[in-house]
Amino acid sequence: MNFMARKDKDNHEKKNKKGKKHMKKKAMIHAIISAFQASPKEPVNYKQISKIIGVESQQEKLWVCDILNTLAEDDFLIEVDRGRYRLNELETIAVGTFERRSNGKNSFLPEDGGTPIFVAERNSGHAMDGDKVKVQLLARRKGCPSEAEVVEILEHQQGTFVGTLQVTKGFAFLVTENKKLANDIFIPKDKLKGGKNGQKAIVRIMEWPENAKNPLGEVLDILGEAGQNNTEMHAILAEFGLPYQYPESVEKAAEKITDTITQEEINAREDFRNITTFTIDPKDAKDFDDALSIRRLPNGNWETGVHIADVTHYVKPGSTIDKEAESRATSVYLVDRTIPMLPERLCNQICSLRPDEEKCCFSAIFEMDEEANVKNSRIVRTVIKSDRRFTYEEAQNIIETGEGDYKEEILAMNALAKKLRERRFKNGAINFDRYEVKFEIDEKGKPISVYFKESKDANKLVEEFMLLANRTVAEFVGKAPKGKTKKTFVYRIHDLPDPEKMENFASFIRRFGYKLKTEGSKSDVSKGINKLLDQVQGKREENLIETVAIRAMAKAVYSTVNVGHYGLAFEYYTHFTSPIRRYPDMMVHRLLERYLSGGRSVTQKKYEEICKHCSAMEQTAANAERASIKYKQVEFMSDKLGMIFDGVISGVTEWGLYVEINENKCEGLVPIRDLDGDYYEFDDKNYCLTGRRTKKQYRLGDPLTIKVVQANLERKQLDFTIAE
Structure with a gap:
């Protein structure tokens, strides 16, 4: 709207009647700024701007003069000639990502990094969360944050929303609690896909017309009746963009895979079928991707084996199953279900290391003395036959009583694990030993009680041998011989804590009477954290201080650039031990196979991109898991x-x-x-x-x-x- 049109409108709407109250100065400043932003190119004087904002008294007009001078001093306005001003438009155009928030606090994230910039709803151009946009940086007033206006949407993020349908005679709305959208989505009757009032649905936004209050959408899928357990769990997955169904084509591809291991394949592998081997897993687990073996060697040392399901023997690069696994990147664990990365035939049958079944594995084999010092190690493909499937509770009972199946083997492995653990903490690993909240649920998915899952010796036994295998594999590739170039590999890295966050943490715990050294070597700081965690054990503030300490830490991610793992105090670390549920482990298995047979290094750029995708999907899966816990907590308390x-x-x-x-x-x-x-x-x-x-x-x-x-x-x- 140009200034003359605005003038007519405002004269019509804002005639100064006798006895009219003066406009407050703060409101006047806001009105003047809005007027200039609405018509940024037109220069005006104080009389014209007074008319536009509906000011008529001489006193108010003097205020307008003062405000125009101040805004010009602040470089918000330019005085184009004596007494005439226009908006000081910065010519700066930037490209980046738009972040939408339902509270109107939208922001623009420049693609070259830098501070997020506020985008008012009136300046958003109806951009959706995640859209790639071009913005104009608006003139900035002193003491006010920077603002931007979306001038073009360059690339739409394929935005879908989950909510409840409100269906009337002629049209429908999707009502959503999404934190990224304040408006309900209008759905024409022919785009309802049979959806009925009160059902949960996934809706895609088709367009958001310029003058429309609500975006227009179409129903992609009906999830079911709101409030039903299945519906709500699928809604959580869909909300985070995670799949809740397995594509039929992938299931069919899995059905064609044979579970027979040929004699030729057995001959090409180390045979562990006659060595005592067992799995230790949660009682409700179906996908056993790691097994442990142990035997006494003639020289008195122990040979321990960490045997990992050889998923990549069955899943070939670029296959239908592989593409789906890469896209998912991880299995997702909600309160009442697992959404697997691989089809059920692979994860629960062919690859799962079930007892009394011959299985192909990729294994890390260690020769260890009584003090758990590794004398020799090798990484080999094997064939195994698990003798027993233990639950953590069963293994824990053997550790505590000294009685039960394979008690000598379990007790020997536990003794070695304790020494490995002790050494790890001595070297500066951080001991976060937190409990997990679990729900006991009935057949309809309703939570009937809450219990806390603690990590006991049986859990720690498995953990230590998995850590040992992961570290050994990472060192095998990462520690290049002298004069040789390091080959590209997938590492699990954990950077040093942010110094400022650590300083804030140290100052926070002082109020509880604790001290923490935040300077010195890596191990000095981590040992200080461990000492603190020991001091708070059993105290009222234990959980709180652990929570704040975790917040001060960096997040562990996947990368081809190794910076070590601070929390574990390992210079080299990777994920090798869970290929059934994590795609990075499949990548590691393939790279190992390549490098063990003398293959050349792969291209780093491609692998770094997949690492970033896997890290992002891991975070998304964790958020979905938290949302499912939150839902069950609310249901439990209702x-x-x-x-x-x-x-x-x-x-x-x-x-x-x-x-x-x-x-x-x-x-x-x-x-x-x-x-x-x-x-x-x-x-x-x-x-x-x-x-x-x-x-x-x-x-x-x-x-x-x-x-x-x-x-x-x-x-x-x-x-x-x-x-x-």
Whole structure:
């Protein structure tokens, strides 16, 4: 709209009637800025701008003059000639990614890095989350954050949304709780795909017309009735862009794979079929991708074997199954189900190291003395036959009582594992030993109780031998002989903690009376963290301090560039031991096979791209898993409204306090608006809310008694209030 059109409109709407109140200065500044942004090219004087914003009194016009001068001093406006101003448009155009948020706090992420820039909804051009966009950087006022306006959408992210259908006679809407979209999606009747009122659906946005309040969408799939367990679990997967069905073509390809191992194949492998071998897994596991073997050698040392399912013997690069596995990158573990990376025929049958069945493996074999020093090791393809499938509970019982099947072998491996573990911590590995919250669910998927899964000696036994195998494989490729170039490989890396985060962490724990050294060598810092974790064990603040310590750490990722694994204190580390559920392990198996047979190095760029994809998918899968836990927590608490529980403040944000209930670890929000008697300000460095008047503080880790007031399954949120 040009200035003259605006003038007519405003004159019509904003005639200054007798007794009209003066416009407040803050509102006037906002109105002037909006007017210039609406018509950035046209220069105007103070009289014209006064008319546009509906100002008529002499006093207000003098304010307009002052504001125009100030905005010109701030470089927001340019004085093109005496008394006439226009917007100081920066000619800067940038390209990057648009991030949409339902609260209107959209942002633009420049593709060459740098700080995110705020994009007001009126300047978003209806760009969707993840779209590649071109923006114009707007003139910046002193003391105000930078802003940008979307001028072109270069590439649409294929955006799908999950929600509940509201179907009326002539049309429908998808109502979504998605944090990236504030508006419901309008669905024409012919795009409903048979969807009915109250059903959950996946909808794709087709377009968002310029003057429309709502985007237009079409239903891609109907998930089922809202509230049903299957529907809700599929909705969580779809929400994170994860598959909830297996393509028929991939299942058919898996059915054609033979499970027969030929004699020729057995002859090409080391034969471990007559050596004591067993698996130790959770009681509900079906995909056994690792087995352990042990025997005493004539020289008195132990030969231990870590045998890993030889998935890549069956799944060839570029095949239908391989492409699907690469796309998924990982199996996803929701509360009540596993969404496998590989078809069931492979992961639960052919490749699974089931007892009394001959299986192809890729193995790391170690000769160890009584002190668990590795004297020799080799990485070979093998054929095995597991003698026994142990659950963790069964193996733990043997460790504790000294009685049971293969007790000598289990006890010997446990003794070696304890020495490996002790040495690892001595070298600076960090001992995060946290419990997992698990649900016991009925046949309909409803949670009936909560229990905590702790890591005991049987879990640690398996963990230590897997770590040993992963480290050995990484060293085999990564430690290039003198004068030889290192070959491209897939590493699991964990960078050093961010110094600023560590400093904040050290200052946070001082309030609990603990000290932490944040400078010195890598092992000095990690040993300090371990000492702290020992000190807090069994204390009220144990879980809190562990949580904040983890937040200060970098995230472990996959990369072809090795920087070592800080948390484990290993210079070389990879993922070799779970190819049934992780694609990087399949990549490692293929690279090992290539390099063991003298093959040349692969192209780094291609493998680095796959590493980035696998890291991203791992994070997405973890988010989906957390969402499923959150859903089950809300479902579990939905019949406990009005009940009072003791808890601890587990999170502090600008919108309220998160409180974790002690007895079941379910977490809910006490909104900041419900903190009575004061205005509370958020202190992000000290993890607390402080009352402006009373100075009362709510701090991370403080005990708090709460009452359950709402359980919103759609938002996966529990709302609490502080109990009187």
